[in-house]
Amino acid sequence: MNSGPDAASRTALKLLIQQLPGASEINTSVEVDSPSAIDQPQLRSAQIVEGSAMRARKVPGVSRDITSGFGAFLDGAQKVRLVARHEGVPLVLGITSAVVRVRVNRRLTTWGHQPPKVEFKLYLPLRYLPPLADLPLGETGWPIVDTSKADANGDYPSAHPQVLLDRAIRAIDQQRELLEDQIAEAWCSRNEAPLFVDGGINRSAVVASSGCAVGVIKSHRTLYVEDDALKTVLNLGVNERSSVFRVSPRLRNSVMSWYLRQRDSHGHDPLWGLVRVEMTECDNPAERADEISRWVLAETRPLALPDGRWDKMSYGVRDCEEFLRAIS
Amino acid sequence: MSDVTGPLGRVVATEKKPNTPHEFHFWTAIDSPVGIGTIVRVDGAQPIDGQIPHVYGIVVEGFSYTDLQTPMHDVLGHDGSPSAAGFAVTERAEIRLYTAAVLRQIPEEPLQPVPMGQVFLAQEEDVQVALRMDGYLREGAHTGIPVGVYRAGGTDAVIYLDADFLLGPEAAHLNITGMSGLATKTSAVEWLLASLFTHFPEEKGSIAAVAFNVKGPDLCYLDKPGRVEDTDEKLYEKMGVAPHPFTQVQYFAPYTAKGITLNTFRNNEALLDNVSPLTWGLREVLQFAEVLLNKDDVDAKADALIDFIKENVLDKEFSDPMLSKKHRVQSFADLDAWFRDVLQSMENKNGESWRTHHVATIRKVRNRLSNISTRCAGLVTDTGAVSDLPFGSFADRAVYVVDVANLEEDAQDLIFARIVSKLREHLERRDLGVKHLVVFVDELNKYAPTDGADTYVRKMLLDIAERGRYLGLVLFSAQQFRSQVHRRVVGNSGTALFGRMDADELSTPGYAVLSPATKTKLATLEKGQLMVRHPHFTQPIFVRFPRPAVMQGREGAEKYPQATDVSVHVAVLRALRPLDPSISLTWVQELTALYTDDEIIKARNATLLARPENVKAYFAAQFRKIVSAQSPVRPMAASIKSAPDDDPYGF
Numbered sequence: 005m006n007s008g009p010d011a012a013s014r015t016a017l018k019l020l021i022q023q024l025p026g027a028s029e030i031n032t033s034v035e036v037d038s039p040s041a042i043d044q045p046q047l048r049s050a051q052i053v054e055g056s057a058m059r060a061r062k063v064p065g066v067s068r069d070i071t072s073g074f075g076a077f078l079d080g081a082q083k084v085r086l087v088a089r090h091e092g093v094p095l096v097l098g099i100t101s102a103v104v105r106v107r108v109n110r111r112l113t114t115w116g117h118q119p120p121k122v123e124f125k126l127y128l129p130l131r132y133l134p135p136l137a138d139l140p141l142g143e144t145g146w147p148i149v150d151t152s153k154a155d156a157n158g159d160y161p162s163a164h165p166q167v168l169l170d171r172a173i174r175a176i177d178q179q180r181e182l183l184e185d186q187i188a189e190a191w192c193s194r195n196e197a198p199l200f201v202d203g204g205i206n207r208s209a210v211v212a213s214s215g216c217a218v219g220v221i222k223s224h225r226t227l228y229v230e231d232d233a234l235k236t237v238l239n240l241g242v243n244e245r246s247s248v249f250r251v252s253p254r255l256r257n258s259v260m261s262w263y264l265r266q267r268d269s270h271g272h273d274p275l276w277g278l279v280r281v282e283m284t285e286c287d288n289p290a291e292r293a294d295e296i297s298r299w300v301l302a303e304t305r306p307l308a309l310p311d312g313r314w315d316k317m318s319y320g321v322r323d324c325e326e327f328l329r330a331i332s
Numbered sequence: 333m334s335d336v337t338g339p340l341g342r343v344v345a346t347e348k349k350p351n352t353p354h355e356f357h358f359w360t361a362i363d364s365p366v367g368i369g370t371i372v373r374v375d376g377a378q379p380i381d382g383q384i385p386h387v388y389g390i391v392v393e394g395f396s397y398t399d400l401q402t403p404m405h406d407v408l409g410h411d412g413s414p415s416a417a418g419f420a421v422t423e424r425a426e427i428r429l430y431t432a433a434v435l436r437q438i439p440e441e442p443l444q445p446v447p448m449g450q451v452f453l454a455q456e457e458d459v460q461v462a463l464r465m466d467g468y469l470r471e472g473a474h475t476g477i478p479v480g481v482y483r484a485g486g487t488d489a490v491i492y493l494d495a496d497f498l499l500g501p502e503a504a505h506l507n508i509t510g511m512s513g514l515a516t517k518t519s520a521v522e523w524l525l526a527s528l529f530t531h532f533p534e535e536k537g538s539i540a541a542v543a544f545n546v547k548g549p550d551l552c553y554l555d556k557p558g559r560v561e562d563t564d565e566k567l568y569e570k571m572g573v574a575p576h577p578f579t580q581v582q583y584f585a586p587y588t589a590k591g592i593t594l595n596t597f598r599n600n601e602a603l604l605d606n607v608s609p610l611t612w613g614l615r616e617v618l619q620f621a622e623v624l625l626n627k628d629d630v631d632a633k634a635d636a637l638i639d640f641i642k643e644n645v646l647d648k649e650f651s652d653p654m655l656s657k658k659h660r661v662q663s664f665a666d667l668d669a670w671f672r673d674v675l676q677s678m679e680n681k682n683g684e685s686w687r688t689h690h691v692a693t694i695r696k697v698r699n700r701l702s703n704i705s706t707r708c709a710g711l712v713t714d715t716g717a718v719s720d721l722p723f724g725s726f727a728d729r730a731v732y733v734v735d736v737a738n739l740e741e742d743a744q745d746l747i748f749a750r751i752v753s754k755l756r757e758h759l760e761r762r763d764l765g766v767k768h769l770v771v772f773v774d775e776l777n778k779y780a781p782t783d784g785a786d787t788y789v790r791k792m793l794l795d796i797a798e799r800g801r802y803l804g805l806v807l808f809s810a811q812q813f814r815s816q817v818h819r820r821v822v823g824n825s826g827t828a829l830f831g832r833m834d835a836d837e838l839s840t841p842g843y844a845v846l847s848p849a850t851k852t853k854l855a856t857l858e859k860g861q862l863m864v865r866h867p868h869f870t871q872p873i874f875v876r877f878p879r880p881a882v883m884q885g886r887e888g889a890e891k892y893p894q895a896t897d898v899s900v901h902v903a904v905l906r907a908l909r910p911l912d913p914s915i916s917l918t919w920v921q922e923l924t925a926l927y928t929d930d931e932i933i934k935a936r937n938a939t940l941l942a943r944p945e946n947v948k949a950y951f952a953a954q955f956r957k958i959v960s961a962q963s964p965v966r967p968m969a970a971s972i973k974s975a976p977d978d979d980p981y982g983f
Contacts, residue, residue, distance in 0.1 A: 307406075
């Protein structure tokens, strides 16, 4: 989305121009899309832990008066603002935030034990810029993240502006995930009511092993099914879930997961109304999956409209996003 | 409920909805005690000239909305079933957004748009500052007259009117409007008079009120205690007014056409001790003949004859060579005799005119003037007997009620015109007995309408409204439809009260300055609530006032039923017994047995007017001496010489 520079962008621009005399302002502050949009879609196999084959299961006990066991919602947000360039090198301001919104008497309010986290950082490829005199920059105390460091293989990114921009975006994405994990861990450490986490829960060992966090994933760039299982999942009817399977990424923690069709996809994209739910490992995955599925289905009202992802998004998550949009 | 001492909202402004020097917007928690009419205080964050700005405002509009983009989304979300909406596990995010009109900014200069800041519920001292009441509630210069209590959240603040702007000389007059039966207009005026009599500063002089009771029995029991609830008592206590009826009330009413009983709802025998007849004679009426005479009917020639009568005939020894005798015209009966003589003399001489007045004009004027005593029977006496308000000896803090509710329109107009004129004359001469006088007139729609004939009464009301404040003559007026009252009457009312209003009335241009929400509140006001406009208040304020501590009309009418038609003896008994309780019906009947009803009524009226110490003697002395009849005594015939006993022929 293009818009005029906001206050934070103007501050960042001012600091950068002071430090980098050759820096040029971008006429309209550019908010860059999330890097997830540029990930390649893929299929991955997963170990089924409920039965021997992937099949569709009607979630029992679903009626319009089902209640939800979730007591709070967690979401994070990020803003990637390309505020200036220095000889073509992108200078990026990243704003990351995360919040838990607790439900009290059917209304959502910010969790009092952990204030929402909001961080401003400048993402600069220092390798391709003149030395900066003042780190961090100015009175703001905004830290600088070097996006031109060597990767695990010791390779430095090229000076290609798009590569450097992707690096900044990835770093901001990781920063947002870090804030989400920190606030989720704080929630789990207090053993509060079940927390509806927007996204996966397997990045943090604390969260992944806690029974009080449930992850609900809306995007399906990676589908954990193949062949017939894929057909089963894509053909799930409304209020049906898939068999529970285990997701064990190499660098992340193992959790149990299943697909759930929240809305009738007839006439829509096959992924319409489809979410993937993650929960911690347990001994009775089928029963627990049914219970959590009912909770997730209960959260489909009220609609998350006007958000375009309303078919998959719960209203609590939309509330978190609106909150973060207001404060960051 | 929110903590009312802490901030209850925050000022917000957007490019589309910016704040201005006269208006600002703020949001609150959903359960905050803010509503339309609530007074709030904004504490600015940045000092101006070293002073943190405080802005006082009154809520004039409210908005609530959710993050829903279109209602259709809610319908879809609940499958078109409203009952399903109750099962949603989360309520949508919702906002309470209010618009407030600025009452005052401190510092007042430079006048700037309202700054962002926290919003607090106004406390009692804030209300005083916001409404500029601090200017007239100072120690030693207190001219505040409580009109009601402003209530919001935990705040109870007395709202004062400035006596200098209610009774003059700065501004004056009060007008109250609202729906019949629901706006409690009469109650509001009764309450305000009680407050005025209690709090009007002694150093400003004496004050009294004349109230015209134009309908029903509402004003007929001002001296009788009414029902006062606990909540009302608290309001009385808060405003420092004793919940008691008026201690000095005098009622005036004409007689019925028959002249036997007073034509008032308050003619129950138990209430007659402070009810006086209102009767006028020819002199009093002729001064205001134009009130009763139709201008289309009475032309310049007739006017000239009436002036001639006023100048040369009335109360004078009048003689004319043409007339059969000298005349001294003091009553309608005398006037009719004079007219008869004039017309008879003209007929005898076969003349067409007398002293330049044509016979047709004389006949017409005779007809119209004689008709007055018929049209205003009970008020106008043929005999010239006058019983009037105590002009010249009005008492401080007294109420004089003139009951014209049961009279014909002509008689009402005559009473109103003459009494107001007399009040004005006495106030001009500073000899009324009080320095300030409030005149209360209801049904202003009828007496001072926007359109219609330019009547004498309307002219008088305009005159009071425009010039009365310089004399101490203050108009408290009431009506159902303010829009239909002459603009100069309501426009000159410095203070305006509004009870519950009719939606049609609110849609008229006069209410365009009010926000839709304020209009809605006005249309749904409870009894005992008023909206107040006063010169010191930059915006209308909503207040509560207590039920007046006087007996209400309906209750009084039930407790003291109106006297039915009675015999002339009973009427005399009822009239005179308050003056002398020893008077009995038998005494009246024996004393008056030989006299006509007219003579008895005349004697009663004279006694009531004189209010003598020895009522019985005075009443008896009014009757003409009647010599009791004596049986004729047959004279004894002179005896004839008696015949001798032995005279056989009788000789």
